[in-house]
Amino acid sequence: MSAVLTVNAFETFSQLLKARSGLVIGQDKTYLLETRLAAILRREKLPDLNALAERLRRPGADALTRDIVEAMTTNESFFFRDDKPFQHFRAQALPRLIAARGPGVGLRVWSAASSSGQEAYSLAMILTECKAALGTRKVDIVGTDIAREQLTRAKEGLYTQFEVQRGLPVQMLMRYFRKEEANWRIADSLRAMAQFREFNLLGDLRPLGMFDVVFCRNVLIYFDQDTKKRVLEAIAAQMTADGLLYLGGAETVLGITAKFAPVPGERGVYGLASTQRERRPLAVGAA
């Protein structure tokens, strides 16, 4: 069996993960390092995590660092996760955003930690169902993540039988998927609506442009307060005046940043605080 993780090695991993992805791992979560990095140890033919930490301190460990950061991400996702935010998007956000924009003006929607793509494609399904209301306006869905393997999966849009039964109504399965051997492929029309890009939420978000709707769900929970604040404020800077932010069930802006204000009566839905709305574009997409 492998040696006990030294304090030094633990510090190497925890500092690296916090700096590169925002992930905070407590001393009590060292088993996560063990389980999630086991494959990298095998590949690198290293005996234990201490040896891996040692390797990271040597020059030329960039690729290895990336792999470790990626291996430590939690990528669980499912279609229409928690349902409520998607219902709000369909019934409240979308009609309001459409009403506030001229006929040809496009919409931009961001799935800010898109993992294997279920969130982005759930939004694509809703947008397809609302085609009549959208008219000719262009809608862009952008999914971003740091995990390259997940981005590849998202682009492929190929899901297991298990994944298409979590949260996805059978009517949606019939309408938007086709069977490919044991798996289910999302329709080309939905794939064409979404683009997936490698992007770190800790980095400069400005190249992504402005968004009318941001789903940033089940990723802030892994960050500490300072990082949450930094990311939330960077997201705020990418939102239109009447844009909406959707957070995960265990996430909030309250006590973290004053740049957002909760939408009354809705859990996990936020608009920009009134102080933030000035000097913001009202809409992003030109016709």
Next chain:
Amino acid sequence: MARTCLIVDDSRVVRKIARRILETNGFDVAEAPDGQQALESCRASMPDCVLLDWNMPVMDGISFLKHLRAEFGPDNPPVVFCTTENDMSHIEMAITCGAQEYIMKPFDEEILVSKFSQAGLL
């Protein structure tokens, strides 16, 4: 009063697993090993919903569903298929014949609960 679910499956093991999950989620459960007995059970006492296997002896799931809808009207009780049949043509036939949801085996509690929610039963 607890809602009732009739589990129709020729496998005793599947019935037992489904029963445990449904009881945990507040249902009173009845069981039938084939479509014919399920139909008789419905005539005697109509359940609030049905969890339905496809391949069974005596009367299969789709025949049961057709009889049920013909005898008692188009929507009630809601039926959730739960079967190893996992291709689009089976799914489409099930929905066309009046099933509300469709589970492809193998299933677990999460999938069953998710599908019962989709069907408005939870």
